[in-house]
Amino acid sequence: MAEASRILHTTLIPNFHSLHKIHFSQLHPVTFRRNPIHCSVSTNESTKTRVTESIPWGCDIDSLVNASALQKWLSDSGLPPQKMAIERVDVGERGLVALKNIRKGEKLLFVPPSLVITATSEWNCKEAGEVLKQNSVPDWPLLATYLISEASLMKSSRWSNYISALPQQPYSLLYWTREELDRYLEASQIRERAIERVTNVVGTYNDLRLRIFSKHPHLFPEEVFNLETFKWSFGILFSRLVRLPSMDGRFALVPWADMMNHSCEVETFLDYDKSSQGVVFTTDRPYQPGEQVFISYGNKSNGELLLSYGFVPREGTNPSDSVELPLSLAKSDKCYKEKLEALRKHGLSASQCFPVRITGWPMELMAYAYLVVSPPNMSRQFEEMAAAASNKTSTKKDVRYPELEEEALQFVLDSCESSISKYNNFLKESGSMDLDVTSPKQLNRRLFLKQLAVDLCTSERRILFRAQYILRRRLRDMRSGELKALRLFDGLRKLFK
Numbered sequence: 001m002a003e004a005s006r007i008l009h010t011t012l013i014p015n016f017h018s019l020h021k022i023h024f025s026q027l028h029p030v031t032f033r034r035n036p037i038h039c040s041v042s043t044n045e046s047t048k049t050r051v052t053e054s055i056p057w058g059c060d061i062d063s064l065v066n067a068s069a070l071q072k073w074l075s076d077s078g079l080p081p082q083k084m085a086i087e088r089v090d091v092g093e094r095g096l097v098a099l100k101n102i103r104k105g106e107k108l109l110f111v112p113p114s115l116v117i118t119a120t121s122e123w124n125c126k127e128a129g130e131v132l133k134q135n136s137v138p139d140w141p142l143l144a145t146y147l148i149s150e151a152s153l154m155k156s157s158r159w160s161n162y163i164s165a166l167p168q169q170p171y172s173l174l175y176w177t178r179e180e181l182d183r184y185l186e187a188s189q190i191r192e193r194a195i196e197r198v199t200n201v202v203g204t205y206n207d208l209r210l211r212i213f214s215k216h217p218h219l220f221p222e223e224v225f226n227l228e229t230f231k232w233s234f235g236i237l238f239s240r241l242v243r244l245p246s247m248d249g250r251f252a253l254v255p256w257a258d259m260m261n262h263s264c265e266v267e268t269f270l271d272y273d274k275s276s277q278g279v280v281f282t283t284d285r286p287y288q289p290g291e292q293v294f295i296s297y298g299n300k301s302n303g304e305l306l307l308s309y310g311f312v313p314r315e316g317t318n319p320s321d322s323v324e325l326p327l328s329l330a331k332s333d334k335c336y337k338e339k340l341e342a343l344r345k346h347g348l349s350a351s352q353c354f355p356v357r358i359t360g361w362p363m364e365l366m367a368y369a370y371l372v373v374s375p376p377n378m379s380r381q382f383e384e385m386a387a388a389a390s391n392k393t394s395t396k397k398d399v400r401y402p403e404l405e406e407e408a409l410q411f412v413l414d415s416c417e418s419s420i421s422k423y424n425n426f427l428k429e430s431g432s433m434d435l436d437v438t439s440p441k442q443l444n445r446r447l448f449l450k451q452l453a454v455d456l457c458t459s460e461r462r463i464l465f466r467a468q469y470i471l472r473r474r475l476r477d478m479r480s481g482e483l484k485a486l487r488l489f490d491g492l493r494k495l496f497k
């Protein structure tokens with residue numbers, strides 16, 4: 001599934017201090033872990049409070065009610081007989097389960113292009129599609145609008161069976177309020193990414209509204225094309241859209257294929273297969289009847305999976321997991337101005353995040369650390385360090401400054417420990433958090449979000465613990481090496497005396 005934040009065009013950026021009104025229609029106080037949470041989020045853009053109804057299409061995230069209608073419609077529309085069926089599953093609510101033995105290396109699915117939604121799909125309301133194209137609306141906002149347009153037509157849309165089986169409220173951080181993001185994700189840098197994403201969605205919607213919808217209200221009435229429905233359609237795109245490399249890298253919603261859940265243990269992706277002319281994937285392991293069949297949504301960290309898909313894999317199971325470590329240039333630095341100038345020149349700032357993995361950290365992080373700790377007499381190297389810290393340079397040069405190594409490692413260790421203490425605080429306090437909530441409905445949602453946050457923070461802290469261990473060991477070795485060298489030098493000096 002595709003990474004989207006880069007594709008959204010940020011335009012108007014309103015204040016994100018909007019209040020979200022949340023209503024729950026069901027309560028599952030004990031088994032909150034993956035229970036559906038029904039809520040309608042209303043964003044108060046201006047100061048007036050507008051409580052909107054929940055999305056009138058789609059279904060509960062774990063509902064199989066519309067699944068058989070979807071399967072029937074797909075086979076009537078050209079989907080060949082399948083070796084899998086939609087069923088309720090342990091991982092991911094609904095998923096595709098093997099009906100027969102499936103071999104490793106087998107091609108599955110074969111969804112024909114006629115059943116795939118792309119930016120070139122035909123609009124039921126042709127005039128609306130034309131207006132968007134004339135205004136050169138990029139693929140993501142175009143697809144989001146298309147989905148709403150088709151959904152609002154209910155049974156008259158050719159996609160009605162597909163849309164009815166989509167979740168009414170996709171799991172995604174788009175549905176967390178600002179207060180919830182602040183409360184549960186304070187320690188994690190994913191909070192910033194979520195705020196940025198919500199801002200982008202709101203900005204994109206506002207841009208479309210100002211530039212296009214307000215000029216064609218008969219084609220895009222506000223009762224249908226509003227922030228509420230855009231949050232839904234973007235939530236669907238973030239959690240279901242795929243990029244098909246062999247179809248010129250086109251973004252597509254692929255009904256049926258998008259019922260497959262992610263596993264960190266498989267490495268197989270959806271793609272268009274030119275020989276069979278359909279969207280397929282090739283299994284990288286065998287499956288027995290009754291087993292859930294998985295694909296990979298890409299090499300994403302747990303934070304990225306939570307951001308787009310609303311779930312966190314079990315601790316230690318995601319080999320692509322990473323945590324963003326923030327590093328900062330101190331304002332008190334004697335060369336603050338010069339260093340900042342060098343950083344800015346290479347698209348960086350005084351505070352920068354770098355991904356740390358269980359296996360280590362990138363060369364860019366060390367280059368940034370060298371710059372932060374470098375003394376004024378190294379000002380001629382600032383530029384080189386900033387260039388190496390930015391991953392935008394085409395020539396990847398492994399910069400090393402042995403004279404700064406110890407100080408740079410100590411700086412990274414300090415930053416790492418300051419992050420760890422934030423995670424420690426959150427994880428310690430999370431135990432007693434939310435006991436103040438009196439409404440059982442609110443408690444249910446909070447426990448669910450809190451559990452996701454605890455899972456994320458535990459996995460991110462685990463990576464930081466590992467980095468802390470490596471850094472401490474390196475520093476210890478370095479210092480004991482230095483001590484030995486010093487003793488040797490002292491001994492030689494005495495001998496010569």
Ligand SMILES: C[S@@+](CC[C@H](N)C(=O)[O-])C[C@H]1O[C@@H](n2cnc3c(N)ncnc32)[C@H](O)[C@@H]1O
Nearest residue numbers: 091092094171239240258259260261262309311
């Ligand atoms: C492409 S859809 C997959 C089909 C989805 N399960 C459904 O019933 O519509 C992606 C969504 O499935 C769920 N999902 C996928 N993989 C998961 C996993 N490994 N663990 C938990 N939920 C998962 C998440 O809710 C995610 O937003």
